[in-house]
Amino acid sequence: MRLHVIWPGKTKNAHLRALIEDYQQRVSHFSRCDITELRETRSRENDAGIDKQAKRITDALLNADVTVLLDPQGQEWSSEQLARQVQNWENSGVRMVAFVIGGPDGVSPELKKQVNKLWSLSKLTLTHEMARVVLLEQLYRAFAIIHRLPYVR
Secondary structure (H helix, E strand, C coil), X not given: CEEEEEEECCCCCHHHHHHHHHHHHHHCCCCEEEEEEECCCCHHHHHHHHHHHHHXXXXXXXXXXXXXXXXXXXXXXXXXXXXXXXXXXXXXXXXXXXXXXXXXXXXXHHHHHHCCEEEECCCCCCCHHHHHHHHHHHHHHHHHHHCCCHHHC
16 A cells, blocks of 8 residues: 655755654555645635645545545544554555645635545644644554554553
């Protein structure tokens, strides 16, 4: 199974970028993990900007069998629940799962309708850059749980 993580904008914080690279490398021991950083739209474009961003995200999702949008209104999963979900995807022959983190202005309602799952990382408010780290760390943790690695202790 392949993982594809999509988000608008570059990760500017060097420390967070290093963590993203570290967890991406860790995840890649279990699954191919690609990250696509899309061009960010300017926030002053409002709805037009959100629509442009949605088009870019939709274009990046072309080969995904399952799409998961990180959204504050999404369902919260524990690490164990995420691990079970990843294992279910693997066992059911899913070839690619795409995880999408929207921009600071959110995503279009049309994009929300296209995804398979809405997932909330936390009720806490996280910066988009921090959410990227948490997502990749939790994906690694899911594989560590599945493979019974000592990381989860």
